[in-house]
Amino acid sequence: MANLRDGLEKKTLTTLVSSKAIGRIDKWIDKYPLEQKKSAVMAALRIAQEENQGYLTTELMNAVAQYLGMPNIAVYEVATFYSMYEHKPIGKYQICVCNSISCMLNESEELFHYLQERLGVKPGEVTQDGRFSIKEVECLGACTGAPMVMIGKEYYENLTHEKMDKILESLN
Amino acid sequence: MSDSTTITIEIDGKSIQVKPGTMLMDIADDNDIFIPRFCYHKKLSVAANCRMCLVEVEKAPKPLPACATPVADGMKVFTKSPLAIAAQKATMEFLLINHPLDCPICDQGGECELQDVAMGYGGDVSQYDEGKRVVNDKDIGPLIETEMTRCIHCTRCVRFGIEIAGLQELGATGRGENMRIGTYIESALESEMSGNVIDLCPVGALTAKPSRYTARAWELTHHDSIAPHDCVGSNIHVHTFRGLANRVVPKNNESINECWLSDRDRFSYQGLLSNHRLRDPMIKVDGEWQETDWNTALEKVRDTIADTKENSGSDQMGFLVSPSATLEEMLLLKKLANGLDVSNIDHRLRQVDFSHQNQQPKFMSLGLPIEALDTIDAMLLVGSNPGKEQPIIAHRLRKAAKNGAEISLINHRDYSLSMPLHCQLTESYTGLVSLLAEVAQSLPGFNATSLPQEAKALFDKAEPGEDSRRIADSLNNKKISAVVIGNQAINSPCYSLIEVFARALAEQTDSTFGYLTEGANSTGACFAGIAPNRKLGGEIEDRSANTTTMLSEPRNLYILHNVEPEYDFADPVVAVETMIKSDCVVCLTPFISDDMKIYADILLPIAPFVETSGSYINIQGKIQSFKGNTPVENTQARPAWKIMRVLGNLLHIDGFEQLSSADVLQEFESELSAIKADNQANITEVCVLDSVDSKLLRSSQVNMYRVDNITRRATALQKTPAGQEDAVHINSNTAAKYNLNNASRVRVKQNSTAVGMPLKIDNSVADNSVWIAAATNVTKKLGPMFGVIELEVD
Numbered sequence: 005m006a007n008l009r010d011g012l013e014k015k016t017l018t019t020l021v022s023s024k025a026i027g028r029i030d031k032w033i034d035k036y037p038l039e040q041k042k043s044a045v046m047a048a049l050r051i052a053q054e055e056n057q058g059y060l061t062t063e064l065m066n067a068v069a070q071y072l073g074m075p076n077i078a079v080y081e082v083a084t085f086y087s088m089y090e091h092k093p094i095g096k097y098q099i100c101v102c103n104s105i106s107c108m109l110n111e112s113e114e115l116f117h118y119l120q121e122r123l124g125v126k127p128g129e130v131t132q133d134g135r136f137s138i139k140e141v142e143c144l145g146a147c148t149g150a151p152m153v154m155i156g157k158e159y160y161e162n163l164t165h166e167k168m169d170k171i172l173e174s175l176n
Numbered sequence: 177m178s179d180s181t182t183i184t185i186e187i188d189g190k191s192i193q194v195k196p197g198t199m200l201m202d203i204a205d206d207n208d209i210f211i212p213r214f215c216y217h218k219k220l221s222v223a224a225n226c227r228m229c230l231v232e233v234e235k236a237p238k239p240l241p242a243c244a245t246p247v248a249d250g251m252k253v254f255t256k257s258p259l260a261i262a263a264q265k266a267t268m269e270f271l272l273i274n275h276p277l278d279c280p281i282c283d284q285g286g287e288c289e290l291q292d293v294a295m296g297y298g299g300d301v302s303q304y305d306e307g308k309r310v311v312n313d314k315d316i317g318p319l320i321e322t323e324m325t326r327c328i329h330c331t332r333c334v335r336f337g338i339e340i341a342g343l344q345e346l347g348a349t350g351r352g353e354n355m356r357i358g359t360y361i362e363s364a365l366e367s368e369m370s371g372n373v374i375d376l377c378p379v380g381a382l383t384a385k386p387s388r389y390t391a392r393a394w395e396l397t398h399h400d401s402i403a404p405h406d407c408v409g410s411n412i413h414v415h416t417f418r419g420l421a422n423r424v425v426p427k428n429n430e431s432i433n434e435c436w437l438s439d440r441d442r443f444s445y446q447g448l449l450s451n452h453r454l455r456d457p458m459i460k461v462d463g464e465w466q467e468t469d470w471n472t473a474l475e476k477v478r479d480t481i482a483d484t485k486e487n488s489g490s491d492q493m494g495f496l497v498s499p500s501a502t503l504e505e506m507l508l509l510k511k512l513a514n515g516l517d518v519s520n521i522d523h524r525l526r527q528v529d530f531s532h533q534n535q536q537p538k539f540m541s542l543g544l545p546i547e548a549l550d551t552i553d554a555m556l557l558v559g560s561n562p563g564k565e566q567p568i569i570a571h572r573l574r575k576a577a578k579n580g581a582e583i584s585l586i587n588h589r590d591y592s593l594s595m596p597l598h599c600q601l602t603e604s605y606t607g608l609v610s611l612l613a614e615v616a617q618s619l620p621g622f623n624a625t626s627l628p629q630e631a632k633a634l635f636d637k638a639e640p641g642e643d644s645r646r647i648a649d650s651l652n653n654k655k656i657s658a659v660v661i662g663n664q665a666i667n668s669p670c671y672s673l674i675e676v677f678a679r680a681l682a683e684q685t686d687s688t689f690g691y692l693t694e695g696a697n698s699t700g701a702c703f704a705g706i707a708p709n710r711k712l713g714g715e716i717e718d719r720s721a722n723t724t725t726m727l728s729e730p731r732n733l734y735i736l737h738n739v740e741p742e743y744d745f746a747d748p749v750v751a752v753e754t755m756i757k758s759d760c761v762v763c764l765t766p767f768i769s770d771d772m773k774i775y776a777d778i779l780l781p782i783a784p785f786v787e788t789s790g791s792y793i794n795i796q797g798k799i800q801s802f803k804g805n806t807p808v809e810n811t812q813a814r815p816a817w818k819i820m821r822v823l824g825n826l827l828h829i830d831g832f833e834q835l836s837s838a839d840v841l842q843e844f845e846s847e848l849s850a851i852k853a854d855n856q857a858n859i860t861e862v863c864v865l866d867s868v869d870s871k872l873l874r875s876s877q878v879n880m881y882r883v884d885n886i887t888r889r890a891t892a893l894q895k896t897p898a899g900q901e902d903a904v905h906i907n908s909n910t911a912a913k914y915n916l917n918n919a920s921r922v923r924v925k926q927n928s929t930a931v932g933m934p935l936k937i938d939n940s941v942a943d944n945s946v947w948i949a950a951a952t953n954v955t956k957k958l959g960p961m962f963g964v965i966e967l968e969v970d
Contacts (some may be wrong), residue, residue: 045549075345080360084349 017048017067021055029046029071042074045082049089058098059090087141093131095137097175100154112151118142120127122172133176182317183249188256200242200253201229211255212264212293214271214378215330219435220339226271226330230263230295231255236576237706239263260748261297266740268297271328274309275379282326284380287475290328311356316346317364318895319371319439320389327357327381340436341367342574342594355548356380362596364897367594368567368880371442375425375435386425386446386892391417391421399805400427402792403441404500404696404785405883408432408546408568409794410441414786414805421445421786422539429546432794438567439896440887442882447889454768454781455811465773470812476779476821477824480760486732494731495521496723497706498738498883499695501816503788503799506697506704506821508832509737510712515829519708522723523701525739526694526746526878526950526961529671530722531863538714541853542795543690544658550575553596553877554582554654556647558612558678560662560692564880564898566795569692570595582650588875589905589947590940598650601641602942604873605962606865609670610634612677614644619652621659622684628862630677649946657687664877667746669962672862679859689855693795695884700793703844703851713847730757737816738766738886740781742771743951747960749929764816767885781813784886788815789837797853801838872910874926874946874965882951902954904967905938905947913944914967921970924948926959932970 018026032047050069053060060083069079084090090098101107101116116138120126130137146152149161153168160171163167182193187200187209194203199222204211215226222244230239234252237262242253254260264815272294279285313325329348334357337344345367349360351725358364373382373419396415399752403410403424410433415423426437457473458465484492495513496505501523513521549555562570562800574595577583582598585591586608590600601611604700613631616622617639624632640648652659659682665674682689693699705712708721727750745751753777755761763776768782782788789804804815817837824832834840841848881899893899904922911917924946931954941947950961959965 048606075344075347077344077349077360080349084360085351087351 011119015063015067017064019069020064020067021052022026023054025051033072039167042072042078045072045074046086046094048072049079049083049116053089058094059066059092061091087139092128093130094139096135097155099136099138100141100144101138102142102146102150102152103156104143104147106143106147106150115151115153115163115165115168122143122169136172183247185247185249185251185253187253187902189690194247196249197246200231200240200245200247203247204255209255211242212268212297214244214289214293216330217332217335217376220332220335220376223331223335226328226517227267227863228264228297229270230260231268232257232260232263236579251556251906258706259600262516262765265299266881268294269302269304272298272302273304273727274325275328276308276325278326278411282323282380283327283383283388284377284393289378289381291481293640309353314358314362314366316359316362317385317897319443320374320387321383321385322358322367323383324356324358324381328379329355330355331357331376332376332378333357334380336373336376337367340372340571340574341369343367345370356487362499368439368563368896368898369436369571371439372426372436376949380583384443386443387423387949394781397420399506399786399803401786401802401858402696402800403437403443404442404792405440405887406566406568407693407696408566409696410437410568410793411796411800412437412441414445414807417519421448424732425842430466431545432798433568436568436571440567440883444887444890444895445890446893447886448766448784448786449888449914450767451771452767452889453811454765454779454813458768458779459783462778470814473778473780474608474822474826476610477762477780477823480733480762481516481823481827484760488732490517491520492732493518493520493704494734496525496726496734496736496739496741497521497523497701498744498884499523499525499693499701500699500792501738502788502837503697503700503704503793504790504817504837505737505820506706507607507712507840507844508817508824508834509735510705511831512820512824512827512829514712515824515831516828517721519704520721520726522708522726523695523698524666524723526667526724528667528724528746528960528962529669529863530720530724532675532859532861533707533709533722534716534718535715535857535859535861537854537855537857538697539793539797539851540691540693541699541797541854541855542660542692543688543853543855545796546794547848548656549573551579552576552581552656552658552730553685554584554650554657556584556586556615556651556657556659556678556687558586558659558661558674559588559608559665559668560634560660561587561593561664561877562662562692563591563593564877565691567665580772581889582654583767584647584650586615586647588942588945589938592940596807599647602940604672604945605668606874607942607944608668609673609677609865610638611644612674613638613707614640615647616677616681618647619681619684624680624759627680628676628860630862630864631673633679634865636671639709648681650688651681651685655750656691657685658682659685659687660690660692662692666691666693667961668875670863670865672859673865676859676862681858688966691795691855694878696794697792699795699797699853700791703848705795713844725878726756727751728756732759733762734758734760735764736776738784738885739763740765740767740769740772740888741775742956743882743888744884746962748951748956749927750960764819765885766813766891778858780819781811782816782819783813785858786951788812788817790815790817791841793851797851798847799851801841804837809849840940847857868964870944871964872914872944872946872966874948874959874961874963876948876950876955876961878951879949882949888951901949902909902952903948905936905941906945906967907939907941907943908937909943910941910945911935911937916967916969919969923966923970924958925966925968929957929959931955931957935967 032044223246411427617638709719741751791801
């Protein structure tokens with residue numbers, strides 16, 4: 005059988021991300037004992053993701069694995085477990101809609117559907133202009149402001165459809 | 177057991193003395209108290225994720241998992257109380273929610289842990305009527321079939337990869353309902369022990385691909401046997417279906433293979449079913465092959481032997497014997513040779529340096545029990561890649577390395593043994609001896625006076641580097657240490673020099689010296705005297721003849737036992753040419769091939785492993801006998817020992833009255849029980865190093881799935897990435913030096929031979945060295961395994 009693993013050209017992390025990013029990853033590695041540098045995998049993946057327009061590729065994950073001396077599959081396990089790691093291209097603004105209990109009681113589902121309709125994309129898709137993508141996420145700890153979304157690193161709370169429209173217009 | 181070191185607990189009313197800290201599950205298992213489980217396995221770490229082993233413990237607020245609950249004094253455990261049973265039943269219900277009801281078409285059906293436990297703890301009707309999860313399968317290679325919808329996420333296979341194989345290839349990706357076990361990127365598993373996940377999988381998610389859909393578990397008949405492909409002698413169960421081998425699974429033997437088995441031992445049985453099986457005796461008459469009956473064939477063999485002895489002399493006969501032949505076959509062949517006054521008999525088919533053959537020990541062994549490798553503190557392996565050659569040995573060393581043992585390698589190429597290594601040094605095959613001299617040089621107080629002159633010269637020249645020092649220190653300072661030379665050292669043109677240095681290092685660091693040998697029965701071959709300089713019983717006499725001398729001047733008659741010259745010799749081209757030049761070649765073989773039709777004259781079908789009874793002596797000197805299990809279907813093949821008995825009688829040689837293979841051994845019972853695997857020897861005769869400066873040198877290893885005629889015909893193994901290995905490996909320095917950086921194919925020239933092969937730039941290979949696997953369909957047309965070689969762009 006064709007071995008896809010062989011097809012992938014092996015690139016080192018240093019050729020895939022900026023030296024600044026390597027510096028940041030190294031800082032994380034320094035926080036752990038030398039023989040446990042794999043503890044830095046989550047930070048390394050996050051930084052690598054930031055360097056690649058917000059999503060991870062197999063090539064990047066393999067490079068992180070090699071950099072931290074881990075088996076590739078162990079990195080895939082982490083990268084697929086946490087929902088903050090993306091595996092497909094995302095929009096410039098990724099709108100993360102909370103689906104958990106407080107938001108749900110305050111009609112987050114409705115909001116989620118509204119967003120899909122308004123932007124014309126389903127979860128996991130990107131608008132044609134490349135600006136927006138939407139995603140359903142678990143509780144973000146802002147139940148007092150339900151329903152809420154997170155865009156980039158910003159929280160937007162107590163949302164209505166009108167409020168959401170304004171937010172979308174304000175994002176450029 | 178004294179009371180101070182034990183505590184008393186009670187399981188189901190039974191009072192038990194136990195060591196503090198033991199897990200409940202282990203105690204229950206030791207006392208035959210059944211607790212259902214899926215994720216627990218005694219050889220793997222505790223995951224406690226299936227929750228099937230929940231039991232009630234007095235004073236605990238809720239049921240506890242037996243696999244992860246350490247015992248405490250006075251603990252009262254109830255494995256069958258209403259609370260425990262309710263917890264187990266609830267777990268079972270959850271496990272069955274997503275499990276498909278496809279038992280009727282599942283290969284695991286009938287031997288499925290989930291099925292068995294569901295019989296005891298499952299409900300007859302499910303309360304769950306929502307959709308079940310479905311997982312798309314990925315192809316993980318030709319050996320293991322996946323049906324991941326059936327997976328219950330016990331993670332045994334994942335833990336096996338991390339903890340036993342040392343190579344994590346399977347993992348749990350995704351989370352929650354989307355969690356799945358797999359490789360994430362579709363790729364074939366590369367571990368040489370990967371097949372064990374089939375046994376570990378408690379459901380039908382991972383099953384054996386070659387035997388898929390061929391038989392149900394209850395239709396199989398179960399036979400004990402011994403794996404015939406390496407010197408470990410793994411214990412196996414052969415499962416047969418209507419008389420034919422259908423699959424092979426490990427038989428537990430804690431002192432040899434534990435509960436594991438290498439893929440080669442597990443899947444090689446497919447070779448037995450090959451359509452290359454020789455069905456009838458055949459003779460060549462005027463260049464045409466004719467099938468014949470046993471009487472005609474054997475009489476023809478007798479006449480040829482008698483004729484050769486009469487007219488050309490016994491020296492014109494040669495016996496070449498597979499190192500994986502059974503001890504009984506070897507003993508009878510030696511008797512036959514003795515009766516005919518033939519000294520040309522050998523099993524060292526891939527060996528080329530015989531300089532010290534008369535000084536070698538009576539039996540070649542590992543020098544210590546296989547089990548003892550687990551607790552070794554330091555080891556230096558020379559010319560050995562146990563991962564591919566003896567996977568169980570590699571597994572034992574991996575265990576030791578995980579416990580802090582310092583394993584060092586000196587080889588022709590960096591071999592990844594999937595374990596933390598202390599040091600790894602590589603050199604071309606002549607340079608390898610210098611590396612050993614460097615290690616000796618860096619050993620404080622090394623006494624070089626006893627070294628033979630050739631070795632002493634190398635020793636004096638040696639300039640040790642940092643790594644040689646580290647290896648020397650590790651052997652010197654660690655308590656239990658060993659120096660072991662492997663298959664590639666034995667096949668090297670510098671074998672005697674390697675052995676001299678390895679022995680000197682072992683001696684002067686108080687380490688054990690040992691060998692890892694070719695085939696399943698090299699130690700048995702020493703005992704049976706399958707070498708010109710060995711007597712029946714293993715005693716050595718001064719003789720210079722060997723395989724090379726036997727081939728260099730073609731003899732009139734060769735008797736090949738279970739050997740294919742085109743693959744099984746150091747120089748396949750020379751071997752085949754010699755056979756063609758010979759007047760008559762008699763092959764005792766289970767298989768027929770196109771090559772064989774050219775060089776052979778008489779073919780006698782023999783029953784291979786599984787079908788014949790016999791014994792092997794493994795590398796620790798343990799004799800393991802097995803029965804002939806499966807009747808051979810529509811072939812005239814006979815156990816080889818019977819053929820030899822008849823030949824002995826036809827030739828009127830004494831001592832061929834045995835009624836069974838056990839009778840053959842009986843004669844040597846006292847000698848066999850006295851086998852001492854001590855490797856004692858004093859070596860003074862060594863080879864002279866050829867001047868090969870600045871020449872490119874080939875080194876090689878027999879492709880792990882082409883070691884003998886059975887594995888070469890095992891179709892699934894041939895389809896694995898390892899089975900298809902056929903490239904020329906050189907490192908980037910060598911590539912630059914010879915302007916091969918951009919070449920994808922090269923023309924390889926060795927002696928008078930030349931073939932085109934793909935080129936792989938591979939920095940694991942030593943400088944100035946070319947690494948090409950031996951015994952493949954391409955390399956059978958190429959010169960010797962080790963030697964001067966030329967490369968040019970194809």
